[in-house]
Amino acid sequence: xxxxxxxxxxxxxxxxxxxxxxxxxxxxxxxxxxxxxxxxxxxxxxxxxxxxxxxxxxxxxxxxxxxxxxxxxxxxxxxxxxxxxxxxxxxxxxxxxxxxxxxxxxxxxxxxxxxxxxxxxxxxxxxxxxxxxxxxxxxxxxx
Amino acid sequence: xxxxxxxxxxxxxxxxxxxxxxxxxxxxxxxxxxxxxxxxxxxxxxxxxxxxxxxxxxxxxxxxxxxxxxxxxxxxxxxxxxxxxxxxxxxxxxxxxxxxxxxxxxxxxxxxxxxxxxxxxxxxxxxxxxxxxxxxxxxxxxxxxxxxxxxxxxxxxxxxxxxxxxxxxxxxxxxxxxxxxxxxxxxxxxxxxxxxxxxxxxxxxxxxxxxxxxxxxxxxxxxxxxxxxxxxxxxxxxxxxxxxxxxxxxxxxxxxxxxxxxxxxxxxxxxxxxxxxxxxxxxxxxxxxxxxxxxxxxxxxxxxxxxxxx
Amino acid sequence: xxxxxxxxxxxxxxxxxxxxxxxxxxxxxxxxxxxxxxxxxxxxxxxxxxxxxxxxxxxxxxxxxxxxxxxxxxxxxxxxxxxxxxxxxxxxxxxxxxxxxxxxxxxxxxxxxxxxxxxxxxxxxxxxxxxxxxxxxxxx
Amino acid sequence: xxxxxxxxxxxxxxxxxxxxxxxxxxxxxxxxxxxxxxxxxxxxxxxxxxxxxxxxxxxxxxxxxxxxxxxxxxxxxxxxxxxxxxxxxxxxxxxxxxxxxxxxxxxxxxxxxxxxxxxxxxxxxxxxxxxxxxxxxxxxxxxxxxxxxxxxxxxxxxxxxxxxxxxxxxxxxxxxxxxxxxxxxxxxxxxxxxxxxxxxxxxxxxxxxxxxxxxxxxxxxxxxxxxxxxxxxxxxxxxxxxxxxxxxxxxxxxxxxxxxxxxxxxxxxxxxxxxxxxxxxxxxxxxxxxxxxxxxxxxxxxxxxxxxxxxxxxxxxxxxxxxxxxxxxxxxxxxxxxxxxxxxxxxxxxxxxxxxxxxx
Numbered sequence: 001x002x003x004x005x006x007x008x009x010x011x012x013x014x015x016x017x018x019x020x021x022x023x024x025x026x027x028x029x030x031x032x033x034x035x036x037x038x039x040x041x042x043x044x045x046x047x048x049x050x051x052x053x054x055x056x057x058x059x060x061x062x063x064x065x066x067x068x069x070x071x072x073x074x075x076x077x078x079x080x081x082x083x084x085x086x087x088x089x090x091x092x093x094x095x096x097x098x099x100x101x102x103x104x105x106x107x108x109x110x111x112x113x114x115x116x117x118x119x120x121x122x123x124x125x126x127x128x129x130x131x132x133x134x135x136x137x138x139x140x141x142x143x
Numbered sequence: 144x145x146x147x148x149x150x151x152x153x154x155x156x157x158x159x160x161x162x163x164x165x166x167x168x169x170x171x172x173x174x175x176x177x178x179x180x181x182x183x184x185x186x187x188x189x190x191x192x193x194x195x196x197x198x199x200x201x202x203x204x205x206x207x208x209x210x211x212x213x214x215x216x217x218x219x220x221x222x223x224x225x226x227x228x229x230x231x232x233x234x235x236x237x238x239x240x241x242x243x244x245x246x247x248x249x250x251x252x253x254x255x256x257x258x259x260x261x262x263x264x265x266x267x268x269x270x271x272x273x274x275x276x277x278x279x280x281x282x283x284x285x286x287x288x289x290x291x292x293x294x295x296x297x298x299x300x301x302x303x304x305x306x307x308x309x310x311x312x313x314x315x316x317x318x319x320x321x322x323x324x325x326x327x328x329x330x331x332x333x334x335x336x337x338x339x340x341x342x343x344x345x346x347x348x349x350x351x352x353x354x355x356x357x358x359x360x361x362x363x364x365x366x367x368x369x370x371x372x373x374x375x376x377x378x379x380x381x382x383x384x385x386x387x388x389x390x391x392x393x394x395x396x397x398x399x400x401x402x403x404x405x406x407x408x409x410x411x412x413x414x415x416x417x418x419x420x421x422x423x424x425x426x427x428x429x430x431x432x433x434x435x436x437x438x439x440x441x442x443x444x445x446x447x448x449x450x451x452x453x
Numbered sequence: 454x455x456x457x458x459x460x461x462x463x464x465x466x467x468x469x470x471x472x473x474x475x476x477x478x479x480x481x482x483x484x485x486x487x488x489x490x491x492x493x494x495x496x497x498x499x500x501x502x503x504x505x506x507x508x509x510x511x512x513x514x515x516x517x518x519x520x521x522x523x524x525x526x527x528x529x530x531x532x533x534x535x536x537x538x539x540x541x542x543x544x545x546x547x548x549x550x551x552x553x554x555x556x557x558x559x560x561x562x563x564x565x566x567x568x569x570x571x572x573x574x575x576x577x578x579x580x581x582x583x584x585x586x587x588x589x590x591x592x593x
Numbered sequence: 594x595x596x597x598x599x600x601x602x603x604x605x606x607x608x609x610x611x612x613x614x615x616x617x618x619x620x621x622x623x624x625x626x627x628x629x630x631x632x633x634x635x636x637x638x639x640x641x642x643x644x645x646x647x648x649x650x651x652x653x654x655x656x657x658x659x660x661x662x663x664x665x666x667x668x669x670x671x672x673x674x675x676x677x678x679x680x681x682x683x684x685x686x687x688x689x690x691x692x693x694x695x696x697x698x699x700x701x702x703x704x705x706x707x708x709x710x711x712x713x714x715x716x717x718x719x720x721x722x723x724x725x726x727x728x729x730x731x732x733x734x735x736x737x738x739x740x741x742x743x744x745x746x747x748x749x750x751x752x753x754x755x756x757x758x759x760x761x762x763x764x765x766x767x768x769x770x771x772x773x774x775x776x777x778x779x780x781x782x783x784x785x786x787x788x789x790x791x792x793x794x795x796x797x798x799x800x801x802x803x804x805x806x807x808x809x810x811x812x813x814x815x816x817x818x819x820x821x822x823x824x825x826x827x828x829x830x831x832x833x834x835x836x837x838x839x840x841x842x843x844x845x846x847x848x849x850x851x852x853x854x855x856x857x858x859x860x861x862x863x864x865x866x867x868x869x870x871x872x873x874x875x876x877x878x879x880x881x882x883x884x885x886x887x888x889x890x891x892x893x894x895x896x897x898x899x900x901x902x903x904x905x906x907x908x909x910x911x912x913x914x915x916x917x918x919x920x921x922x923x924x925x926x927x928x929x930x931x932x933x934x935x936x937x938x939x940x941x942x943x944x945x946x947x948x949x950x951x952x953x
Contacts, residue, residue: 025886026674027823052801053817055889055898056915071898071915075822077887100804100920111638126634126952128521128558136556136639174496180683181718182491189466196463197510202534203508270599271505274934326570341712342784350607350710351938353504361507361534422784423712425935474610476633477948480739481611483702488707489720504606521799522611522632523605550653554643573679575659576739 001049001076003029009048015038020078028077035082035091042070042080042097049074054094059105059112061138065089066114090115111137144171149239157224167191169380169411176415191373195366208268214360217263221256221286225374228252231306232381235392235400241307243341246298246386249306250291253378255418256371257283257337260346263368264356275355279339279346284412285433286336286343292441293330296323297386300448306385313389320387325444327387329437331413334379336433338372340414342421343429427449464536465509465590467499468545471509471533475526476558477516477550479564480576485513498590506520511586514562517545517552517569523559528567531560542582547561547571595620599934601715603632607938608709610948612922617671626929628922633952634676641912646672646746646777646881649909656893656914659738659951662695663892664914665744667899670825671888672746674883675903683871684748685827689749690864691731691743692826692890694862699893700808700850700857703945704775707847710942711788716778718847730764731853733757748874758865764866772851779847789843793940796841803924806917807895809944812849813841819891830867832923833860843943850945863893879907894918916950 001018006029010018014037020029033041045051055071063087072078084091093116095101105116106125110140113135124131133139152158170191178185203212231238231245245403261283264276297319298304301312313319319329336343357368384390384406391399424432455544467545474482488495489502503509506529510569518526530539540563569592572585597618603611604714611632617625623885637656641649648655653668656659673680680688708716728738735741735751742750753761778785800810818835820828836852838845881903888899895917904910920946932940 006683025677026883026888028670028887053806055804055896056919058900058911058913060902060911060913069900071484071887071900073896077823077889079887090941091781098804099802100923103923104915104917122671125629128631131520136636139681178494178496181715182722183494184497185494185719186496188498193463193499194464194600196459200460200463201510201536205532205533240583270597274597274599282742299531341714344712348712348935348938349504350712350942351607351935354508357508358505359507365508374888419715420784421713422708424784425788425933427933427935429788470607473604474633476611476635477656478633478658478661479610479947480655480661483658483739486609487721487725490725492725502606506604512900516633517632517635519632521634522603525611529604551652552637552640554645555636555640557634557636559923575655578738 001074001078006045006074006078009044012040013037013044028079030079030081033080033082038080038082039092039094040069041096045072046072047098049139052098054098054100055105057101057108059108059114061112066112068108068114070094084114088112088115090117092117092118095119107110111135113138129130152239153230157229157237157239161234162226162229162374162377164376166370167195169377169407170373172408172411173308173376173418175413175417177396180416180419184392195370198366199363199371201362203364205351206268206359209266213266214263216362217259218364218371221259221371221404222367222374224252224255224259224434225371225378229374229378229381232378233307233310233385233390234381235403240308241305244304246294246306246309249382252381253375254283254287256375257287260356260368262385263360264346267356267359269359271352271354271358272356272376275346275350275358279356281426282336282343282346282429285430286333287328288333289329289433289441290337290436291331291335293326293436294382296326296441296444296448299445306382310385310390310392314392316389318387318389323387324446325440326448329382329441329444330383330387332432332437334383335414336429337419338376338379341418344423345426346430348423349438377407377412380407380414383410387422461593462510464593468499468511468586468590469501469503469509469512469585471506471512471529472513472515473526474516475522475546475562476519477515477543477545478558481515481546481574484576484579485515485542485582488582493579495582495586498583498587500586507534509533510536511538511540511589512566513540513542513582514546514566514568515542517549517557518562519557520559520564521557523565526562526565536592539566540585541568541571542585542588543577544573547573550575601937601941605626607715607941608948609706612946612948614929616934616937621783623929623932623934623937626926628926630922630948630952633949635953636921637953638912639912641909643908645879645907646816646877646909649912650745651742651750654740654742656953657916657947659699659947659948660695660892660894660897663897666692666826667888667890667892667897667911667914668901669744669746670890671886671899671901672881672909673877674900675884675886676746676761676877676890678747678875680748680875681871681873682827682869684873686743686770686864686868687749687751687753687873688826689828689831690753691734691741693860693864694727696857696893697854698724698731700854701727703850704847706914707789707843707939707942710938713785716785720775721730723768726764726768726771730761733760736883745874745877747877748872750873752873753828753865753868757869762865763861765858765861769855772854772858773790776851776855779844779851786844788939789847789943791840792843792936793928793943794842795924799924799928803927805924806920806921807891808846808849808853808895809921810895811835811837812845814839817838817896819896820888821887825888825890827864831860833868843939846943846945858867869948880905894947894950895920914953916947916953918947918951921946922951
């Protein structure tokens with residue numbers, strides 16, 4: 001997994017210079033990607049670095065918007081960090097590229113309320129169908 | 144006076160009381176041996192009796208959509224057929240009623256409970272019941288033929304359709320087992336398939352369709368069904384002992400009954416041992432063994448028997 | 454009167470068990486299955502693990518009741534014929550345990566079903582489960 | 594053909610845990626399958642945010658009863674790298690020992706569950722009887738059969754005295770002889786073969802499509818093992834080989850898991866023989882500087898991923914865990930069509946699902 005080649009691929013995908021920051025704490029490379037070029041970045045990685053393994057999608061609240069992390073494995077850990085905000089926070093779905101994302105996106109939708117455009121069935125995965133109330137991870141006080 | 148003896152025979156000794164007690168005992172032997180071979184301690188004595196009484200005392204639920212009369216009558220019909228079949232099978236060296244052709248009647252009566260078992264699953268609304276019923280029906284056809292064939296071969300060899308005459312024909316150690324070993328194997332595997340014991344316990348495969356046809360039954364009906372299965376095991380083993388292993392031969396005189404008991408228990412041990420050895424078969428593998436292996440073997444043995452003329 | 458004693462004897466000697474995990478980590482479930490395997494072997498007490506609620510006397514509940522499995526637990530309990538008892542095995546089943554205040558957990562099994570006996574432990578040891586069932590039988 | 598939908602409902606003798614699978618069946622062949630989970634969802638990620646770092650080790654351990662030590666190892670490693678803490682050598686070795694013992698007992702548990710699913714109760718009883726030997730070892734080490742509480746942030750709580758080392762080596766030798774029986778069973782028992790050989794075959798590109806991990810992926814030829822690719826704890830200084838097969842069916846998975854058990858026994862013996870001296874843990878500060886960290890551990894079922902983010906207080910701002918059963922369940926939904934109904938039980942049991950892990 002050579003960082004420079006990946007930087008070049010992602011740079012082309014996002015048509016802007018991109019910088020891989022190794023995490024201070026552990027052997028993981030983080031990179032910030034604008035949400036518009038998320039799909040292009042994924043396709044680039046799949047095409048040139050035969051990416052196939054999406055470990056998971058982590059969502060976390062950051063100020064008023066959300067940070068969504070796509071953890072990948074290319075012989076070493078690489079995480080794409082995408083910022084997403086907006087009234088109904090939404091991101092393009094990647095499950096047509098990486099089918100395993102289908103469930104990860106459903107789970108993020110369950111717990112954080114982030115919509116994924118183009119997802120085949122965004123039904124609740126972990127929560128009961130008749131779940132009422134805000135997405136649980138956003139609820140301020142403990143229920 | 145004669146009727147009193149008849150009643151006594153039907154109700155007590157070779158009849159109902161003995162059959163139920165012996166069936167429970169054999170079931171205990173089976174469960175205890177399987178447990179011991181699996182490294183476990185196994186059930187205490189009288190466990191099947193306790194199970195039976197507890198089930199009889201339990202609430203008897205009939206699910207909506209199950210015809211109440213049919214679901215109540217089926218287990219009773221199945222049990223009576225098994226009991227009547229045992230009238231013709233000698234226990235020790237006396238039999239309640241014997242006539243030319245009682246082997247065919249016994250086999251016919253023994254085949255009805257399997258059909259009733261299929262109907263029991265078919266009439267319940269539960270998916271597992273219907274699926275279990277389908278599998279029971281498929282297995283019923285596949286394993287009645289080898290069993291009937293296996294039982295008919297000694298009859299052809301000793302030229303008689305009465306079980307008692309078959310027993311007498313094996314007088315003095317020339318059992319049909321030694322003369323027709325393949326027939327014995329076909330009948331035994333046919334019996335295992337008919338009793339739905341492992342590796343043929345597909346209709347009530349615990350890990351696939353729960354309890355199969357009996358999923359919806361509880362209380363009295365379940366008790367009767369379990370007793371019927373135990374009785375079928377006993378009568379099946381009795382039939383095998385009488386037809387192939389010479390039953391209670393007169394040469395042992397008064398010890399004849401003990402020898403007969405020993406044979407029954409030995410056969411039960413054999414069945415339990417097979418239960419420990421194998422994994423459950425798939426439905427198509429079971430049908431394959433039935434039609435491709437057992438039936439040709441049975442026919443081959445039949446041809447050989449007719450050819451050597453007995 | 455004699456019939457009553459015989460029936461009680463039979464119920465004490467052949468308690469059939471149905472196991473359902475309504476939302477716990479599978480610690481207590483494995484320990485319950487351990488109770489069936491050679492080292493503890495509950496069949497010597499006549500206990501059998503049954504496949505269908507219709508055949509069972511005791512419902513062994515492990516794990517807290519989560520929202521999604523709440524109506525499932527109640528339906529299974531209703532399917533069981535009388536007389537029936539519920540055994541709450543493990544801290545989660547007794548009181549919701551370590552995940553009691555989660556948004557998706559209703560609480561212990563007694564929030565949903567009448568529990569006859571609580572067996573604490575996280576996870577419950579097989580000896581405790583066997584001891585619990587024997588204690589329940591003595592209470593009959 | 595009769596079209597039918599068979600619910601393998603939340604309560605089913607095949608499943609120890611609630612999982613609902615609906616099979617669309619035409620005749621005896623499965624034509625469609627829908628898996629839905631969530632019956633065991635306890636919102637652990639939310640609960641982790643309400644507890645301090647030290648308290649979370651107890652909570653994280655109770656996500657799953659079979660791989661509890663893998664969870665605490667991953668969580669503690671993420672928090673330790675967050676704090677920039679290096680754990681002592683002896684603690685790393687003891688962590689590996691518990692990880693490997695847990696792998697052995699998890700694989701034996703799986704072998705028993707598979708045997709019961711295909712109706713081979715004898716092997717279920719034998720596998721679980723021999724598994725008790727491993728549980729005894731773990732109980733002797735840490736005091737708990739299932740929840741061991743061996744890991745704390747900064748090291749381990751469990752020490753091994755020289756006599757215990759001797760006793761453990763002796764028990765491992767006895768266990769190894771028992772394993773010979775299962776190896777021979779997997780290779781030669783025809784009735785086991787008839788129900789597992791060539792059943793539920795999963796191709797390598799199916800593994801890649803659904804990011805499958807652990808023994809099921811290695812049984813289809815995907816040669817990934819975090820203990821070798823991204824060594825953690827003391828794996829970099831231990832010798833073992835990664836088992837792969839290319840059949841992809843239930844039998845190859847059994848083969849891979851059995852061989853892995855043997856590798857684990859070898860690993861345990863190495864750890865016990867080369868156990869370095871030193872203390873067991875370094876003190877961990879209560880408050881953690883803001884930052885984020887990632888940890889990956891090879892749990893018995895595959896890659897276990899933890900992400901921890903701190904905001905400077907003594908409670909984590911976010912803990913995210915991804916367990917290996919999740920992709921396995923999704924892949925199951927797409928490998929069920931085409932099977933015989935009778936093989937569904939073998940395939941589901943062959944996938945070694947841990948629903949408590951998947952739902953969190």
